[in-house]
Amino acid sequence: MKIAIVGAGNIGTAMAALFASAGEEVTLGARGARLDAVARDGVCLDDRGTLHAGPVRAVTALDGVQDAVFLCVKAQDLGDAVAANGRGIGPDTLVIPMINGLPFWFFYDAGRAVPLADPSGALAGHLRPEQVLGAVLLMTVQTEASGRAVSTNTPTLSLAPVVDGADMAAVDRLIGVLNGAGVRTDLAPDIRQKVLVKLLANIATN
Numbered sequence: 001m002k003i004a005i006v007g008a009g010n011i012g013t014a015m016a017a018l019f020a021s022a023g024e025e026v027t028l029g030a031r032g033a034r035l036d037a038v039a040r041d042g043v044c045l046d047d048r049g050t051l052h053a054g055p056v057r058a059v060t061a062l063d064g065v066q067d068a069v070f071l072c073v074k075a076q077d078l079g080d081a082v083a084a085n086g087r088g089i090g091p092d093t094l095v096i097p098m099i100n101g102l103p104f105w106f107f108y109d110a111g112r113a114v115p116l117a118d119p120s121g122a123l124a125g126h127l128r129p130e131q132v133l134g135a136v137l138l139m140t141v142q143t144e145a146s147g148r149a150v151s152t153n154t155p156t157l158s159l160a161p162v163v164d165g166a167d168m169a170a171v172d173r174l175i176g177v178l179n180g181a182g183v184r185t186d187l188a189p190d191i192r193q194k195v196l197v198k199l200l201a202n203i204a205t206n
Contacts, residue, residue, distance in 0.1 A: 001067040001177050003027070004088050006081050008034050008043075008058075010141040011098055012072030013149040015183070017045035020054025022181040027057040027066065029085060035060060037147050044148045045141075052182070062088025068174050071097045078104065079122030086126055094170055096133045096159065100202060105132050105162040106192060130165040133174075134191035136198050155183045160191035 003019055005012045008030035019026045020043060030038050039058040044051060062069070062085040069089055073081045078097060082089065089095060097103060104117035108129045118124055139155040157178060161171065171187070178185040188194050 001025070001174065002064075003177070004062050004066040004069045004085075005029065005072055006062070006069060006085050007072035008038055009072060010143050010149060011137065011139065012070070013043050013143060013147070014045045014139065014141045014151055014155070015070060015072065015098075016056050017043040017052045017054065017149060018155070018181040018183060019177075020056050021045075021052035022177075023054075024177060024181065025057075026054075027059060027062060027088075029060065029062060029081075030058055031060060034147070041147065046148055046150045047154075047182075048152065061085050064088060065090035066093055067170070068094040068096065071095065071099070073099075075099045075101055075103070075117070079118060079120050082126045083122050089126065089131075091128065091131070092167065092170070093131060094133055094167075094174055095127055095131055096135045098135055098137055101199060103134065103195065105129065105134060106195065108132070108162045109164075129163040130161070130167075132162050133159050133166075133171065134162045134188075134195065135159050136188070136191065136194040138198070157183050157185040158188040158191060158194045159185060160188040162191065 004027040006029040016028045042055040044053040066088045136158045141151045
């Protein structure tokens with residue numbers, strides 16, 4: 001699959017390294033000095049002593065349609081990220097926002113939006129609900145000054161379409177690629193319950 005990751009922070013770097021190490025075609029959106037470092041050195045994840053590393057295509061903005069785009073930016077930056085990378089998101093591209101908190105898509109099935117989650121309308125204007133996958137990631141990652149990501153647990157990811165009508169063959173294919181890259185991934189029967197459980201855990205522990 002053609003996979004893009006927007007955001008080269010902790011999670012974005014770790015995901016890019018796992019995909020690249022597994023031999024997938026990866027494009028990573030980054031900025032400034034981080035963009036230059038990724039273009040020069042690639043990405044690396046130290047998973048409890050096991051290194052996952054590989055080259056990625058580093059860009060400031062996506063310039064070609066992808067099969068899947070992981071949005072690894074803060075929730076308040078999602079709208080700008082989607083707008084800036086619109087050339088990489090076609091009508092059939094799977095879009096996976098990797099965010100904490102109550103996501104903008106939480107009430108999609110009820111035809112409502114989460115207040116303040118999409119104040120500019122950028123997300124609603126650029127994305128079809130059928131192409132959005134809800135995601136709940138359990139992974140602890142820090143990035144060293146060198147740019148290498150370091151994790152202390154096996155990444156566990158739950159995915160699910162947020163409304164009916166998604167291309168389930170493409171979703172199943174993506175889950176297979178994720179598992180092949182070392183991200184333990186399942187198709188969640190109730191992704192909203194997963195969101196709430198993680199949200200309550202973050203409230204209790206963070």
